Each structure stands twice: as structure tokens, then as C-alpha cells.
Amino acid sequence: MIAKVSQREAEVLAAVAARLSNAQIANRLRISVRTVESHVASLLRKYGVADRQELAQQAVQAGVDRDIPDTPQPGVPAPMTSFVGREREHEAVLAAFGASRLVTLLGPGGAGKSRLAAEICSTYPAGGAFVDLVPVRDGFVTQATAKVLGVGERAQQPLEDAVIERLRRGRALLVLDNCEHVLDTAAGFAERMLAACPGTRILVTSRERLGVPGERTVPIGPLPLDSDAEALFLDRATAADPEFDADPALLTEICARLDGIPLAIELAAARSASLGLAGLLVALDDTLRLLTGGRAADRRHRSLRAVLEWSHDLLDEEEQALFRRLSMFCGGFDLAAATALTAGRPPGAVSHVLGRLVDKSLVVRAPGTASRWRLLQTVRAFAEDLLRDSGEHDPARELHLLWAASTATAMRERLIAAGQHGAGTAAPFEDSQKDGAEGWRREFDEVSDDLRAALAAAPPGPGGAAHRLARSLGHLTFARRFLAEAQGHYRQAAERAPGPAEAAEDLRHAADCSLDNISGQFVFDLLLASAAQAHAAGDEKGRAVALARAVETAARFLASFPEGIPGERLRRHLTEAAEAAEAGDPGDPTVAAALAAAAAWTARPGAFDPDPALAARALAVARTTGDAVLISAGLDAVTTAAVRAGRHREARRHTEERLALLSVMDRDDPRSAIEIVDTLHVACTDAIVAGDLPAAITAGRIMMADDLVGDHPYISASRLIPALVLTGDLGAALRYGERMWAGWERAGRPPAGWLLPSVSAVALAHGLLDDRVRFRLWRHRAGVVVDHAQAGHARLTSFGAFVDARAALQSGDLSDAAALVGRAFGTFSMGRYAAYAQAAGAELAVVAGLPDAPDRLAAALLTAGENHWASACLARAGGRLHADPDALTASVAQWEGIDARLERAHTLLLIPHRAEEGRAALEALITRTGRRTP
Numbered sequence: 001m002i003a004k005v006s007q008r009e010a011e012v013l014a015a016v017a018a019r020l021s022n023a024q025i026a027n028r029l030r031i032s033v034r035t036v037e038s039h040v041a042s043l044l045r046k047y048g049v050a051d052r053q054e055l056a057q058q059a060v061q062a063g064v065d066r067d068i069p070d071t072p073q074p075g076v077p078a079p080m081t082s083f084v085g086r087e088r089e090h091e092a093v094l095a096a097f098g099a100s101r102l103v104t105l106l107g108p109g110g111a112g113k114s115r116l117a118a119e120i121c122s123t124y125p126a127g128g129a130f131v132d133l134v135p136v137r138d139g140f141v142t143q144a145t146a147k148v149l150g151v152g153e154r155a156q157q158p159l160e161d162a163v164i165e166r167l168r169r170g171r172a173l174l175v176l177d178n179c180e181h182v183l184d185t186a187a188g189f190a191e192r193m194l195a196a197c198p199g200t201r202i203l204v205t206s207r208e209r210l211g212v213p214g215e216r217t218v219p220i221g222p223l224p225l226d227s228d229a230e231a232l233f234l235d236r237a238t239a240a241d242p243e244f245d246a247d248p249a250l251l252t253e254i255c256a257r258l259d260g261i262p263l264a265i266e267l268a269a270a271r272s273a274s275l276g277l278a279g280l281l282v283a284l285d286d287t288l289r290l291l292t293g294g295r296a297a298d299r300r301h302r303s304l305r306a307v308l309e310w311s312h313d314l315l316d317e318e319e320q321a322l323f324r325r326l327s328m329f330c331g332g333f334d335l336a337a338a339t340a341l342t343a344g345r346p347p348g349a350v351s352h353v354l355g356r357l358v359d360k361s362l363v364v365r366a367p368g369t370a371s372r373w374r375l376l377q378t379v380r381a382f383a384e385d386l387l388r389d390s391g392e393h394d395p396a397r398e399l400h401l402l403w404a405a406s407t408a409t410a411m412r413e414r415l416i417a418a419g420q421h422g423a424g425t426a427a428p429f430e431d432s433q434k435d436g437a438e439g440w441r442r443e444f445d446e447v448s449d450d451l452r453a454a455l456a457a458a459p460p461g462p463g464g465a466a467h468r469l470a471r472s473l474g475h476l477t478f479a480r481r482f483l484a485e486a487q488g489h490y491r492q493a494a495e496r497a498p499g500p501a502e503a504a505e506d507l508r509h510a511a512d513c514s515l516d517n518i519s520g521q522f523v524f525d526l527l528l529a530s531a532a533q534a535h536a537a538g539d540e541k542g543r544a545v546a547l548a549r550a551v552e553t554a555a556r557f558l559a560s561f562p563e564g565i566p567g568e569r570l571r572r573h574l575t576e577a578a579e580a581a582e583a584g585d586p587g588d589p590t591v592a593a594a595l596a597a598a599a600a601w602t603a604r605p606g607a608f609d610p611d612p613a614l615a616a617r618a619l620a621v622a623r624t625t626g627d628a629v630l631i632s633a634g635l636d637a638v639t640t641a642a643v644r645a646g647r648h649r650e651a652r653r654h655t656e657e658r659l660a661l662l663s664v665m666d667r668d669d670p671r672s673a674i675e676i677v678d679t680l681h682v683a684c685t686d687a688i689v690a691g692d693l694p695a696a697i698t699a700g701r702i703m704m705a706d707d708l709v710g711d712h713p714y715i716s717a718s719r720l721i722p723a724l725v726l727t728g729d730l731g732a733a734l735r736y737g738e739r740m741w742a743g744w745e746r747a748g749r750p751p752a753g754w755l756l757p758s759v760s761a762v763a764l765a766h767g768l769l770d771d772r773v774r775f776r777l778w779r780h781r782a783g784v785v786v787d788h789a790q791a792g793h794a795r796l797t798s799f800g801a802f803v804d805a806r807a808a809l810q811s812g813d814l815s816d817a818a819a820l821v822g823r824a825f826g827t828f829s830m831g832r833y834a835a836y837a838q839a840a841g842a843e844l845a846v847v848a849g850l851p852d853a854p855d856r857l858a859a860a861l862l863t864a865g866e867n868h869w870a871s872a873c874l875a876r877a878g879g880r881l882h883a884d885p886d887a888l889t890a891s892v893a894q895w896e897g898i899d900a901r902l903e904r905a906h907t908l909l910l911i912p913h914r915a916e917e918g919r920a921a922l923e924a925l926i927t928r929t930g931r932r933t934p
Contacts, residue, residue, distance in 0.1 A: 005046060012039040017056045022150070022707075037705045044701055050724060050732040051704055051711075077118055077130070077367035082235055085228030086116050089218055093120055096216040097201055101194055104204040107220030109378035110263030110304050113205035114177050116220065120203060121175045128173030128203075134377045135331035135449035137456060138182045141189045143482055145174070147445055152481025155677045155709050159482060160192070161747075165713055167197040178377055179206040187212050196746070222260025229255035232262060236269035250277045257284050263378055264307045270361035271311065284310065308382045311362060322353045323362060324390060327383035328400040331449040332366040332374040340403035341396060372446065397457055404454035405465040407447055408472035415440055415479060419666030444476055451476075455492070467496040471506060478513045479668035481707060486670065487514045494533075504533035504542055511549075512670035520560035524550050528573075531580075540584030541591055547577035548594035555601035556636070557674075558608050559754075570602050589625040593634070596621045600637045612641040628661045632675040635661075639686070643832065648866040652690040655683050659699065673708065680709050684719040685757075688726070689832045691868030693898045696723035713743025718758035722799070725761040726869060728902025730769060731929035737762035741781065749788045756785055757799040757833065767807030768902065769929065775807060799833040801826065805840035809847060817848035821856060835863045839870035843877035853881060868898045876907050885911055901925055 005013060015025040022036045040052060049055050089105075093116075096103040105113040114132075121128040129148050136144045142160045146152065149166045153159040167174065174193065179186040187210040190202050194212075204210060209217055223229040230251050237244045254277060258264040272280055284306060315323060325341040326333065339350045354373065357363040362379060366372040375383060387393050418440075451473055458466040470493035478486035490510035497503035507530035511523045527550035534542035551574045554565040577598065581591045596618035603611035619634030635654045642651040658679040665672040680703040687696035700720035704710045717740040724733035740758060744750075763778030782800060801824045808820055824841025828834060838860040845853040857877055864870035872894035879887030888911050895904035902925055908918025 005043065009039050009043055009046075012036060013043055013055070016040065016043070016052055022705075041701060041705055050697075050701065050720060050729065050736065054732060054735070077132070079118070079367075081239065083115065083119050084232040084235055085223055086112065086119070086220075089116060089220060090120060092218045093203065096218055100214050100216040101201045102190060102204070102210070102212055102215045103202075104206055104209050104215055104217045105220050106206065106209060106217045108207060108261075108304075109381070110261050111220045111222070112262040113220050115262070117175050117177055117203055117205050121173055124173045128175060130175040130177065132177050133182055133186065134178045135453075136182060137330075137449065137452055138185050140449070140452065141176070141182055141185045143485065144449075145176075145189070146482070147448075152707055153483040154481070154707070154712055155483075155673075156715055157712050158484065160189075161713070164193065164196045165711070167193060167200045172199065173201050173203060175203045175205075177205045179204050179210065180208050183208055183210065186210060223255075223262060223265070225252060225255055225260060229258075229260045229265060233265050233269045233272075236266050237272045240270055240272065244272065246277055250281065254281055254284070257281070258307065259304075261304050263376065264304045267307045267311055267361055270359075271314070304378065305382075308379065311360060312382075312386070315357075315360070315362075318353050319356055319360075320386075322350065323357055323383050324387040324392065325396050325399075326357075326363065326375055327380050327387050328396050329374070329450055330380075330453050332372040332446060333450075334372050337403055337407070337447075337450075338373075340406075341399045343395075343399060400450075401454045401458050401465050401469070404447075404451045405469040405472070408451050408476060409468050411440065411444060412472040412475045415475065415668055416666070419668050441480060444480055448476075448480075455489075458496075462496055462498050464498060467493055467498060467502065470496055471509075474506070474509060474513070475668070475670070478670045478673075483513055490670075494529075499537060500533040501537035501539055501542075504530045504537060504539065504546070507533060508546060508549075509670050511553075513673055519562055520553060520557050521562060521565075524554055524561075524565065527553065535580070540580040541588055542584075544577045544580035544584055544591050545594045547573050547580065548591075548598040551577065551598040552594070552601055552633070555598070555608075555610075556633075564607065567602065567605065570598075574598050574602060589621065590627070590630070593618065593622040593625055593627075593630045597630075597633055597637060608640065609644060610637045610641050612638070612645070615641045628664045629672055629675050632658050632661050632665075632679060636675075636678060636682075639682070643686070643689070646863070646866060648686070648690040648832075648835075652686050652692060652695070655679070655686040656695075659683055659702075667708070676706070677709050680706055681715075681719065684723060685832075688722050690866065691835070691870060691872075691898060693723055693727050693869065693900060696720075697727065697899075713746065714740040714752075714755070717743075718755050721758040722761040725765045725768075726903075727899050728905070728925050729928075730765045730902070730925070733762060733765045734929065737765070737778070749784075751788055752785065756782055756797050759785055760797070760800045760803045764803040764807055767803070768810050769926065770811065772811065779803075797833070798828040798831050798837045801828070802833055802836040802840050805837065805844045809840065809844050814844075814848040817844050818850060821845045821848075821850060825856065825859065835860075835867035835870040838863055839867075839873040839877070843873055843880070846877045846881045857881060868894070869900065869903075872898065872900065872903065876903075876910070880910065 012025060022040070025036045040055070043055055044050070044052075047055055093103055093105070105117060107113050118130060121130045129145075131141075131145050131148050133141065133144060142163060146159055146163050149163060151159075151162045151166045153162055157165075176186055176190065183206070186204070186206075190204065190210060191212045193200060194202060194214075209215060223232060230248070233251060233255055234244075234246060237246070254268065255265060258268060268280060268284070312320065312323065322338070322342065326338060328341060329337065335347055335351055335354065338354055339345060339347045342350055354363065358365065358373065363373050363375060366374045387396060451469065455466060455469050455473060458469070470489050474486050474489035474493060477483075477489060487510050490506050490513070494503040494506035494510065497506055507526050511526040511530065514523050514526065527546045531543045531546035531550070534540070534546060551570045554561065554570055558564055574595070577595060581588075581595060585591060596614070600610045600614035600618045603614050615634070615637035619631070619638050622630040622634035625631075635658045639651045639654040639658075642648070642654065658675075662676060662679060665676060667676065680699070683699035684696050684703060687693070687699055697720070700723055703719060704716050710716055717736040721733050721736050721740065724730070724736065737758070740755070740762075744752065744755065759778060759782045763775050763782065766772075766774040766778060779800075801820075805820050805824045808814065808817060821841045821844055824837040824844070828837075838856075842853070842856040842860040845856040850856070857874065860870070860874055860877075864874050872891050875887055875891035875894055878884065879891060888907060892904055892907050892911070892914075895901075895907060901921065905918045905921035905925060908914045908921065911918075
């Protein structure tokens with residue numbers, strides 16, 4: 001299928017075909033991630049496919065050009081100078097990859113390991129990604145890799161799992177550059193990636209080997225004399241002075257004194273224009289004499305240390321002072337950051353000194369930027385030693401902390417303002433070229449490692465700057481979709497808070513960004529801790545809200561609790577909340593809404609069974625606040641009450657309102673997270689329960705594209721699969737099914753009773769394709785899901801009964817029809833899909849000629865009014881029972897109304913003058929799956 005697309009959609013389509021992430025596409029096309037998501041959703045509709053993997057396949061089949069010449073390999077630093085030598089080592093790495101998927105470039109600082117790794121990555125035939133670990137603190141290797149790959153953490157999917165999912169899709173080479181300071185973390189990370197991603201190779205640069213089984217090492221020693229060493233010196237000296245002319249013998253002698261170390265050669269070459277080779281040699285000799293002695297293992301470092309000390313000694317006092325202070329930055333820095341560490345120097349003066357350091361190659365421009373700089377790792381270590389020896393380290397650390405707190409706070413405030421103004425779409429940060437959310441993400445990524453380092457180095461205990469930094473990092477890392485890290489920062493903020501009021505707020509935020517990633521019990525405890533801190537601060541309003549939210553969480557999100565909270569305890573906490581409200585501000589709408597929601601969910605003795613009247617009141621109170629988050633929570637209460645009462649169309653209307661509210665929520669505010677996640681999870685299911693298949697497909701695609709919940713290895717697919725089967729898109733359903741099952745197994749088969757409808761739907765897809773072997777396999781898998789589910793899940797759900805009845809109808813095997821019909825009309829603990837089961841059971845009774853078929857049909861009609869699919873099925877069953885072509889024709893129209901293409905085709909086969917049309921439609925649908933028409 002070749003769809004008509006706009007020029008921008010064509011560009012996005014080419015990028016999807018090239019397997020780029022939304023973040024990478026946004027960066028390349030200079031548009032926001034939201035705009036990319038919109039284009040992808042449009043392309044999914046135009047190509048009639050369910051997800052971006054299918055879209056990529058369609059694009060390739062349509063001949064879309066996947067070559068993207070202006071897109072660099074992710075993270076690979078753009079070369080500022082030419083690459084010299086290392087042909088032998090390059091070939092050794094490629095040869096080593098023939099025997100192992102983990103190769104380490106091993107050598108001392110300044111040997112050129114990073115430059116060689118970047119060269120290998122940029123030219124690797126199957127593509128690669130380059131992760132610079134120089135500024136990364138121990139424990140943050142996963143974040144650094146996720147940043148380069150353009151992935152974030154999702155609800156119920158740890159960040160490392162998101163990285164694995166991306167790498168499993170074919171990223172051929174992953175470079176982990178400069179691992180020595182995070183050796184244990186990097187080793188564990190590499191081992192897990194290699195085990196989980198069989199198509200991935202890892203290239204490491206380090207001064208020590210990782211020690212991972214199977215690791216191969218390639219030593220990176222000095223550049224050979226009489227060839228590459230001199231060539232490197234000439235190249236860099238000519239760059240500094242185009243008229244540079246060298247005596248070959250003198251040049252070789254200098255390179256020999258420098259032991260062929262590339263960094264030493266580059267630093268010396270930068271000075272050759274002013275000193276000449278003879279002067280350079282004399283200066284090196286003088287400095288080397290001062291560094292004689294020491295261990296033999298340090299002999300080769302002696303020459304590099306000599307060049308660094310000699311280069312430093314040639315600096316004036318201003319240059320030396322700034323050079324030392326700049327060692328505080330583990331990543332890059334801009335002029336404002338550099339100025340912040342000079343304690344009052346004007347930016348113009350700092351800029352002038354900074355320029356001189358750049359000219360002398362002690363500071364280098366950060367790759368791909370015009371206004372950011374960095375110190376190479378070896379140079380920074382030297383400058384850091386100087387800073388400690390000078391006695392300035394503690395004052396510099398304090399200035400670095402103040403800069404970090406100010407930077408993070410300003411970024412957070414702009415992000416909040418953008419969310420309030422743009423309903424979750426971040427506004428430009430610095431200029432119009434930084435498009436929306438991508439602009440702030442790039443800005444955050446540039447400074448995030450330094451912000452983390454500043455917080456880690458801050459003195460323990462309460463502190464204004466450290467507290468502001470921790471709180472801001474919580475918000476920023478949540479918005480960056482490092483969800484577990486965000487929760488940790490908020491807890492740090494609570495520990496560093498200047499008082500209990502601030503701690504209470506921080507603990508609430510920690511709970512906000514934790515519910516769908518950590519157990520509900522943990523969130524419950526955080527909210528109780530917040531209530532205690534609010535009480536200590538004399539904030540009874542805050543205490544009431546925190547207690548009420550804890551109660552609502554325990555009753556509403558029961559599945560996230562390893563063990564439920566006893567109802568008596570919840571009611572006791574609710575009483576405490578009401579008393580706190582009376583002592584605080586009983587008329588406050590926010591407090592009233594929180595109390596009303598908690599009361600609705602706990603009034604009845606049963607679990608997950610809100611009181612309908614109290615739920616309606618909770619929604620009414622929430623509406624008075626105008627707060628989209630509170631209104632969404634109120635809508636969920638009335639939706640659940642409607643579902644429990646079998647009013648599925650009413651529930652669907654409430655869910656539609658919840659979906660509409662998402663557009664006015666700030667997606668970067670942790671407080672919105674659970675409502676976004678919960679709404680997207682239930683929207684597809686509620687539409688299916690109501691038989692509104694087009695709405696289910698739309699909701700499923702919205703969910704799949706969402707950066708908080710989309711593309712989860714098994715959760716997202718599970719919501720969409722039943723809708724795909726019911727519409728007749730069996731090929732997509734089967735592909736999703738295999739992916740869902742593999743993802744659930746990789747996760748260790750966690751309790752997930754809600755997978756039952758999806759697993760059963762995949763069985764139905766095989767049944768509709770007359771594949772009885774795989775039908776039985778997937779029905780068995782449904783039993784496996786039950787075995788791993790929480791207590792209370794019946795082995796035969798209403799959806800499972802529907803599947804068995806519909807599959808029997810398809811196969812024509814009516815030998816067990818009476819039993820299957822009886823089960824379809826049974827009582828189910830999970831009865832959301834009872835209308836499907838009864839409709840399919842009634843039709844099976846008609847086709848099998850069971851004597852109670854008219855009674856079954858009449859009984860099914862009583863529940864079908866809440867379900868479009870069931871109504872269409874019963875119209876067909878009635879047409880079959882009474883041989884009524886008009887009823888069959890009406891059924892065809894109903895199937896068309898909900899886009900149930902496969903059922904429409906089967907119904908057409910029953911109408912003699914339209915049977916040929918039905919066969920053609922059926923053949924087209926089955927052909928799309930790669931199977932032959934049954």
C-alpha cells in the first residue's frame with residue numbers, strides 16, 4: 001500500500017524506516033517530539049498499520065529511501081581534526097569482534113583510545129552508538145546510554161529494560177568510552193546488555209579491562225616513530241601555523257621525547273608555532289629533568305606529565321586560576337558556567353582568558369557546539385590536582401554547587417511555566433531554533449552530569465542550595481523520563497529540606513513519580529511520611545490531602561500492592577484525614593476533592609468497588625477545583641462504578657472525557673503521571689468492552705506512541721491485541737502477540753492476570769486462521785498466565801469463553817457446542833466481556849441447532865445493548881436462525897460501522913448474492929497475514 005503523504009511525513013517515514021527513535025527524528029528535523037508523534041500517528045492511519053515496526057516494513061516495501069546521510073551515529077563526537085594512524089589497531093578490533101562481542105581498547109590516558117573508538121563507531125558497517133562516560137558518575141551508566149539512544153523510562157519498565165529493547169532492535173555497536181572510573185558499573189551493564197541483546201557488540205575504552213567473561217583486549221600503545229607520531233605532530237603544528245616547517249630529525253627526536261603519546265604530541269605541537277622545534281625541545285628537556293625518578297610503570301606518563309606541567313607553567317596567573325577552576329566541570333561548560341566559578345569576574349574578562357586557554361589546547365571546544373567547551377579527561381585530572389594543591393578546592397566546590405542549583409532551578413521554573421502555558425508541551429528555552437521539548441532536553445543533557453556531581457559532592461544534611469538542586473533534579477529527571485532517578489532525587493530533597501513543610505512537599509512528589517514503577521505499598525508509605533511532615537509543620541491541609549491520597553491509592557490501585565491494606569486501616573486513615581481537614585481548611589476544594597475520592601473508593605466492603613453515589617459526588621467536587629488531575633481521578637471512580645454495573649457505554653463516555661483531559665495536563669509534572677498512565681491503560685480496554693473498535697484502535701495507537709507508557713515490551717501490546725483481532729487485523733495481532741509473550745517471559749513472568757484477554761485473543765486469531773495447533777498453544781498460555789496471576793483470577797474468563805465459542809464456530813467442530821454455550825452464559829469473576837461470550841455462545845447454539853438456541857439468543861440480547869460487537873453478532877445469529885437475509889444485511893452494516901472487517905466478510909458469505917464479495921474480502925484479509933485463505 002502506497003499512501004499519499006506530505007513532504008514532512010515523507011521525511012518522518014524515511015527516519016522510521018531507518019529505525020530512528022522519535023527523539024532522534026525530532027533532533028534531525030528540528031521539530032518537537034510531540035510533532036513527530038503526531039506525524040507517526042497520521043502515517044499509521046494512512047498506511048493502515050498498528051505500530052511503527054509495521055510502518056517501517058510498509059515503508060521499505062514501498063521503496064522509501066532509508067539513507068539519511070546527514071544523520072551521524074548517535075553520540076559519536078564530530079571530529080575537529082583529521083585522524084592519523086592506528087590502522088593496525090583498527091584491524092585488530094574488527095578481528096577481535098570475530099571471536100567476541102566485547103572488545104576493550106586498553107591503554108593509558110592520552111593514548112588516543114577515545115579517538116580510535118569514535119573512528120571505528122562512525123565507520124562501522126551496521127551502525128553504532130557512542131556513549132561518553134567521562135562526565136558520568138558511578139551508577140549512571142544506564143542514563144548515559146539511554147540519553148544517546150534516545151529512550152526514556154516508561155511506567156512499569158525500568159530504564160535498563162528500555163535500553164535493552166532499543167538495542168535488541170538491531171543497534172550493531174555500542175561504544176562505552178572511558179570506563180575506568182565506573183569500572184564495576186560499566187562491567188555489569190555490559191554483561192547484561194550482551195546477555196539480553198545477541199545482536200549487539202560492545203567496544204570499551206579503559207585503562208583497565210572490565211573483567212567480563214569473553215572480553216578481548218586490544219592494547220593501544222604509543223604511535224610508532226618515523227611514521228604516525230611525526231605525521232600527527234605535523235598535522236597539528238600546521239593547523240596552528242600553516243607555514244610551519246620542520247627539520248625531520250628534530251621532529252623525530254621531539255616525538256621520541258614525548259614517547260609517541262598522542263595527547264602529549266598534540267599539546268606540544270600547539271606550542272610549536274611560538275617556540276619553534278629547537279625551543280620546544282629545550283623546554284621539554286628542562287621539565288623532564290624535574291620529573292626524573294619514580295616507578296618504571298610511570299615512565300611513559302612522565303612525558304605527558306612534563307608537557308602538561310610545562311604548558312601550565314607558560315600560562316599567566318589569570319589563565320592558571322581559570323584552568324584550575326574549570327576542572328570542577330566533569331562535562332562541558334559554557335561561558336556563564338565558567339564565569340560562575342570565578343567569583344565575580346565579568347563575563348567579558350573570563351571569555352578573553354578562556355579563549356587563550358583554547359588557543360593553547362588546554363581547553364577544547366565541545367563537539368557539535370559553538371559555545372560550549374570541555375577539558376579532556378587527562379588534562380582535567382591534572383588541573384584537578386592543581387586545584388587541590390592550591391587550597392581552592394572547597395571554595396570552588398561551593399561555587400559549583402551554587403551554579404548547579406541556580407541552573408537547575410531556572411530550568412525547572414521554565415519547564416513548569418512552559419507546561420502551564422502549553423499544556424505539557426515545553427516552550428523554547430533559549431531561542432526559536434530550539435524547538436519545544438527537544439530544546440530543554442538538549443540543554444538538560446548538556447549539564448545533567450555536572451548537576452548530579454554537584455549534588456553528590458554537597459555536604460550532608462539540610463542545605464538551601466543542595467535542597468533546591470535535589471528538588472529541581474527530581475522534576476527535570478522525571479520530565480527527561482528517568483523516573484526511578486527522579487523519585488530518588490525527591491527523597492534526597494526531603495532529607496535536605498530546610499524544614500518539614502518542604503520535606504512534606506518533596507515526599508508527595510516522590511510518591512507522584514513512583515506509583516507505576518514501584519510497589520503501591522512504597523507509595524502508600526511515602527504519602528504517610530508526607531502527612532507526618534505536614535503535621536510537624538502545622539500544615540493540616542497538607543496532612544489531610546496526603547492521608548486521603550494514601551487511602552485512595554490503596555483502594556484504587558490495588559493491583560500494585562503486593563498485599564492489600566486492610567479496609568479498617570484505610571477507614572482509620574480517612575477519619576484522620578477528615579479531622580485534619582477540619583483543623584485546617586475544611587472549605588478548601590482540593591481537600592474536599594481528595595476526601596471525597598477516598599470515601600468513594602472505601603465505602604463498600606468489596607475490593608475495587610467504588611460506591612456509585614459517592615463516586616458521582618467525588619467527581620462533582622473535583623470539577624469545582626478546575627484541576628484536570630483531580631477531575632480525571634473523579635472520572636475514574638464513576639467509570640469503575642459504571643463498569644461494575646454493566647453500563648459500558650457510559651463508562652466509555654467517561655473515559656473519552658479522561659482522554660480529552662490529557663491535553664491540558666502538564667506531562668512533565670510528576671503529579672500528572674498516574675492519571676496519564678491509568679487513562680491510557682484503560683481507554684483501549686473500555687472501548688473494546690463497549691464494542692467500539694475504531695475508538696479502541698485509536699486509543700491503542702495513542703498509547704503506543706506515548707513516551708510514558710508506549711512501546712512497553714508487553715503491557716502496551718496487550719491493550720491493543722484484542723481490538724486488532726476483533727477488527728480482523730490478524731497479522732498485526734499475531735506479531736504483537738509473539739512480542740508480548742517474549743517480553744513477559746523476559747521480565748520473569750510477573751503476575752499479570754490482565755494479560756488473559758490478550759493471550760486469549762491471540763489464540764482466537766489462530767483459530768480464525770484454522771490453525772488448531774497454535775490455537776491450543778495459546779489457550780494453554782492463557783492458563784500459564786493464570787498460574788502466575790494474583791489469587792482470584794478464574795481460569796476461564798468471560799473473554800476466554802467468548803474465544804472458545806467463536807473458534808468452535810469458525811472450525812465447524814460442533815461436538816462440544818452445548819458445553820461451550822453453557823460456559824459462555826456462565827457467571828464470571830471477570831465479566832467485562834460477558835456480552836461477547838453470550839453473543840458468540842448464542843450464535844454457536846443457532847449453528848449447532850441446539851434446542852435452547854432461541855432462548856440463548858433472547859438472553860444475549862439483554863446484555864448486547866451495551867456492546868456494538870455483540871449487537872452485530874446477534875443480528876447475524878438471528879438472521880441464521882430465521883433465515884432472514886434482511887437481518888444478515890443489517891449485521892453487515894453493523895460490522896462496517898465498527899470496522900470489524902473479518903466478521904463482515906464472514907457475514908457476506910451467508911448472503912447468496914454477496915458471497916463472492918465476502919470471499920474476496922476474506923482472501924484479502926487472510927493474505928495480509930501471510931497465510932492462505934481457509
